[in-house]
Amino acid sequence: MSAARRAGDVILSVQDVSLAFGGVRALQEVSFDVCEHEIRAIIGPNGAGKSSMLNVLNGVYHPQQGKIRLRNKEFADMDSHQAADLGIARTFQNIALFKGMSVLDNLMTGRNLKMRCNFLQQALWLGPAKREELEHRRAVEEIIDFLEIQHIRKTPVGRLPYGLQKRVELGRALAAEPAVLLLDEPMAGMNLEEKRDMCRFILDVNDHYGTTIVLIEHDMGVVMDISDRVVVLDYGRKIADGSPDEVRGNQSVVDAYLGVAH
Amino acid sequence: MLYREAGQFKSSYAEDQGIFPLRQDRIAFWVLMAVAFVVVPLIGDQYWLSAILTPFLIFALAALGLNILTGYAGQLSLGTAAFMAVGAFMAYNFVLRMPWLGIIPSFILAGLCAAAVGIVFGLPSLRIKGFYLAVATLAAQFFVLWALQRFGWFTNYSSSGVITAQEIVILGYAFKTPAQKYLLTLAIVALMALAAKNLMRSETGRAFMAVRDMDVAASVIGIPMMKTKLLAFAISSFYCGVAGALHAYAYLGTVEPEAYSLDLSFRILFMIIIGGVGSIMGSFLGAGFITLFPIFLNLASGWVSHALGVEISHATVSNLELIIFGGLIIFFLIVEPHGFARLWQIAKEKLRLWPFPH
Structure with missing residues (x-):
């Protein structure tokens, strides 16, 4: 992994995005950015709003608040056709072939x-x-x-x-040939061998095509190994953002995953 | 053993994407075409040509139209006969009012009119799916027939509502005999089937199937939902419209609303269910089965009554026909929802090895 290739400009940024379904607040003022050519992971416990975030990014859900910026175009929300046109492609958690x-x-x-x-x-x-x-x-x-x-x-x-x-x-x-590739749990339900293959393909795609990748994954080993930066969501809020090592050491992340003694 | 692809190598993507990638299929296809175009008109008698083969081809074309919509694009429709009626009546009016146009352009325009009506009745598909959509297309069936009977313009103010179709004349050549009409129908159907095959193996067909299989994913990868669904309705109705025009001109010889009842819509739906949903060949197999089956049943009842010495009345035979049809449809829905076309495919896979077990 060459460090030079990693150092891209910000290609996609999310600013203060909030999304609610009736009374359920799936996302609350979440902001983060994605640099060109990087592998960006979104993690969090179940129901943290990871898939909702991805659905906002490619126009399946429309956030009530906030902005999404792709290269130098800004959107309050977009429809999925527009997102596809701008070069955002994705895979689904439960296969949608x-x-x-x-x-x-x-x-x-x-x-x-x-x-x-x-x-x-x-x-x-x-x-x-x-x-x-x-x-x-x-x-x-x-x-x-x-x-x-x-x-x-x-x-x-x-x-x-x-x-x-x-x-x-x-x-x-x-x-x-997307500019940004969104992967929703690409390794869910796979055995070790399949996971290893998938990791290799994701890294190869990133390397070979230079595709920016945003992925959601539950397997921490995988996330820590392949991603450049990690966003952690919990109950729809961003609780941490940084390199895998920084996130691993973050107290609120540990609390979110392991629970807190009361 | 007879049917295997061993030794047939393809060295270009163009070869691999041909309609019949296998040599055996290609040979079979051309033999079939030669029989249909040359042998049948030579040996076929009047009854076979005008009462069996011509309607078979016309129904196959209508079934193909419905298959594009239901089988490929996944939009259930019960308005097939209505779109055929639009085709038939508009063809009549174009020939009547613009005789300088010629028959083939009139048929094409009639098909386009049917396509326009199809788009209008396809609009609900943007909101509703499945059975609810079928009910919405049912409205086409009732509305179109009502309009054709209500507004005299369509029937040129004929008092009986039944009008005689004009003679088919193309470039001064009249198509009068059953063999001539059969050949004209065959040529049109063959060309349109080829066009449908081309369409279904290219981007439009893939977009239809994507909408059928998973519409959310289809729109996420950039397939425009509205355009794709309405295009499916338009193309399907165009095929039905041309089939309707042929039905009136090459088969019945009359143009009348009663010929395009809901019954016909169901018959065509049965054709694609039995023949194969989402298969071009299936449309032909299904149409063949449904046109030939009553004839076979008639013959069979003759044999049975002869053998048993009992008289089977005509009413019994036609009732029996309905019972067996219903039974077969239920059987196909349960056992092989992809119909004859799928059975044929399975047979081909088995034939690759036959007579060896492995």
Whole structure:
């Protein structure tokens, strides 16, 4: 891990974001920033608001307060299509792949924003439509090679085991060539070997494509190993922010995880 | 053994993305096309051509339209017959009022009118899903038929409501005999099926399937929900509209609202359930099954009554037909929700090894 590559400018920043569902305050005045090329982890106990934070970042939830800044554009909130357009891609906690489609088609769907031909050209399979399809196929095949899923490219996703589905979902997000990649518990429910593979892929993606990664993860070993900086949320508030070592030593983080003697 | 891909290597993505990547499939397809275009018109008699094969193709086209909407884009619709009716009546009006247009452009315009109606009745899909959407499309069924009977303009103020379709003339050549009508239908259906296949293997088709499989994920990766759903309604209704026009011109010879009842919508829905939801070939298999099955049942009842020496009345046979249909649909929904198309696929996978067990 070269230190020089890590030192990027702030690409994404969250300022005083608050989100409530009726009386439940999922996020309260949370602020943090993400630098280019870094791996930023969001951790916290169950119900701390981690997934809500991610959903705010890519426009699934709309916060009542606060701003999100991506590069030099500022948003009160955005819709998910806009977020995708700006280069934010994500994976989901419980896999959200298109189950009836093959791995290849899932990845190709990830590139939908880059396709320019209209449906009439596609129906006639005219020159430009065919060329476009092949061009994107080539790009998708690179990702398939990268994630080592060549052998399952024609298999319907619904038939694949869990670990591979997670990997395909990562591939679909990568196919969009995102600037920021949001990973919601990429290692949940995996065995040790699968976790190790996934860690390797996340680091490789970060290294090879230079993608900025924001990830939520419960496995502390993984978080401490691969992330550059960590945000800790508890009950919707930010309680700590810093390098893995700083966060590990923080008393309020320890309290949040282990509880406090009363 | 007969059906295996060993030794067929693909060296480019273009080859791999062909419609029939396997040589066996390609050969089978071209043989089928040759039979359909050359052999059938030569040997088929009037009854087969005009009463079985032509309607089969037309229903297959309508089923294909519904399959694009329901099978690929996941939007349940019960308005198929209404969209066909729009196609039939608009084709009649275009031919009547703008005779200089020619038949094929009239059919295309009629299809576009059906697409417009489809978009209007597809608007509820932006808000509701599944069965509730099916009920909303049911409104199309009632509204369209009501409008066609209520406003005389559509039927050119004919007193009976039944109008005779004009003769099909393309560039001065009249399509009169059953064989000619069959060939015209076949050509249109083949072209449109090819276009549907192309569409479903490119970005539009993937967007449809993404919306079907998981709409939240689809919008997160940037697929526009509204555009995709309405496009599915438009394309599907276009196919149904052209099928309706063919139904009136190449099959019935008359244009009448009663031909496009809710019954027909259900029949076409059954075709895609039995044939295969989300499969182009399934639309054809389902249409084939539902058009041929009553004929088979008629013959079979003849054999049975002959063998047993009992007289089976016509009413019994038609009731029996409904009972067996219903039973089959329940059977397919439980055992093989992907219909004949899936069975065919399983058969192909088995045939790769046959006769060896491994």
